[in-house]
Amino acid sequence: MTTRRGNPAKGNIPSVAFKHNKNSKKTINILALPNEGLCPRCHDIIEWKKKYRKYKPLTTPKRCTKCQEKTVKRAYHTICDGCARKTKDPGQDEREEREYEEALSLLSERQRRAYFRRKEKGQPVDDILEAASKALKENRDEFDFDMGSDDDDEDGDDDEDDDDDDDGEE
Numbered sequence: 001m002t003t004r005r006g007n008p009a010k011g012n013i014p015s016v017a018f019k020h021n022k023n024s025k026k027t028i029n030i031l032a033l034p035n036e037g038l039c040p041r042c043h044d045i046i047e048w049k050k051k052y053r054k055y056k057p058l059t060t061p062k063r064c065t066k067c068q069e070k071t072v073k074r075a076y077h078t079i080c081d082g083c084a085r086k087t088k089d090p091g092q093d094e095r096e097e098r099e100y101e102e103a104l105s106l107l108s109e110r111q112r113r114a115y116f117r118r119k120e121k122g123q124p125v126d127d128i129l130e131a132a133s134k135a136l137k138e139n140r141d142e143f144d145f146d147m148g149s150d151d152d153d154e155d156g157d158d159d160e161d162d163d164d165d166d167d168g169e170e
Contacts (some may be wrong), residue, residue, distance in 0.1 A: 006048035020053040033074070037084050039097040046076055110168050 010119040020027060030050055035043050049055040055075065062072040064080040066087070071080035079087075106114060107128070 018052055027053070030057060103135065106135040107132050
């Protein structure tokens with residue numbers, strides 16, 4: 001543990017954004033690599049890694065999680081191209097994409113249009129996405145509640161009707 005006093009926040013904030021050497025052979029090769037078969041979120045992450053020189057290309061093929069062969073030749077991918085084509089599953093997880101689409105479908109038309117308008121202009125859309133995820137969670141909770149209400153007290157909880165019977169009045 002440190003004994004330093006004062007504000008632990010970063011003191012030296014850079015005035016100029018990071019800019020790497022565009023003319024290096026490594027950078028040119030990395031920027032030329034395609035990002036295919038990815039969900040939008042994973043695509044954006046890999047593009048960020050390329051932009052800020054955090055992308056590390058694979059030196060040897062990686063093992064595919066579906067077929068267990070060493071056929072994954074692109075960095076930050078988990079499924080080889082052959083398995084991705086067979087299962088029509090992108091190289092990364094597609095579940096988040098489906099949740100995103102489902103959350104957007106639960107928004108009102110006004111919120112949905114505001115989201116796409118802000119996204120097109122490059123403005124922050126975090127508040128709308130939070131509302132979408134909240135709506136998705138509430139929708140799932142309602143669905144779970146509806147599914148549980150069809151069963152007659154299988155979970156062992158006492159209903160109000162059961163409490164009336166315990167009073168001894170009949």
